[in-house]
Amino acid sequence: MRESMDESEAAADLFTLFRSPARERCAEYALVLQAVGIRCRIEPLDDGFGLLVRPRDAGHARRQIELYAAENPERDRPPRFDPRHRLADGLNCASLYGATILLLDLAQRHRAFGLDWWDAGRTQAGLIRAGEWWRAFTALGLHADPLHLAGNLLYGLVFGFLAGQLVGWGLAWSGLLLAGALGNLLNALVQPAAHSSIGASTAVFATLGIVATVSWLRHTRRLHRWVPLGAGLALLA
Helix, strand or coil: CCCCCCCCCCHHHCEEEEEECCHHHHHHHHHHHHHCCCCEEEEEECCEEEEEECHHHHHHHHHHHHHHHHHCCCCCCCCCECHHHHHHHHHHHHHHHHHHHHHHHHHHHCCHHHCCHHHHHCEEHHHHHCCCCCHHHHHHHCCCCHHHHHHHHHHHHHHHHHHHHHHCHHHHHHHHHHHHHHHHHHHHHHCCCCCEECCCHHHHHHHHHHHHHHHHHHCCCHHHHHHHHHHHHHHHC
8 A cells, every 4th residue: 555655666765764564554654645635555575574664755744643642652663663764864964065065165265266265245233234144054064273173163063973873864954053143143133244254153052052952852750851961061061
């Protein structure tokens, strides 16, 4: 039986989100996904059955099933997702972050396209308030020296990997970029007009906030809920 997905889509092009020896468990989660508009289908596997989704829907689908399981604690146990999904999402987010930071640093140091990247891309409170809002984004990829770059690269890779595993690489990358830029925008509103800054620090701290907050929300026991927030504050300090 195929669940709300075109026959033309080969199983090899889909992601096996969940495996179970019982078809009924896959069918239960398929109904959950269909209710929120995520297309999926059930396929027989060597060790039972698999719930398949498109790769781009995997993160959202996993989150919906986790929410369903949390709302139905009487179930025998929470679903065990294919660990390759979490690993791939974490690696994708971290790789995208690292590649972006390194490419922009190379462009900055070699004055690519004949541009002064620092002058054109750094945050300057007065210019941002005058309408040059894009500086809140471009400044994230500029760094003062190799040590500055190495610090933001290292911590960004670690927190990006963790965030990608928690919410999917697309949402984690978008949150990293948007939250980092929002931090720069808010900073520009309260600083003197001449204040300038560069670096991905705001994005790194924003990603740490995503990791701590999502981890906190997903724990149901009172003690366990405070551990991620405490760890996040310790790392920030």
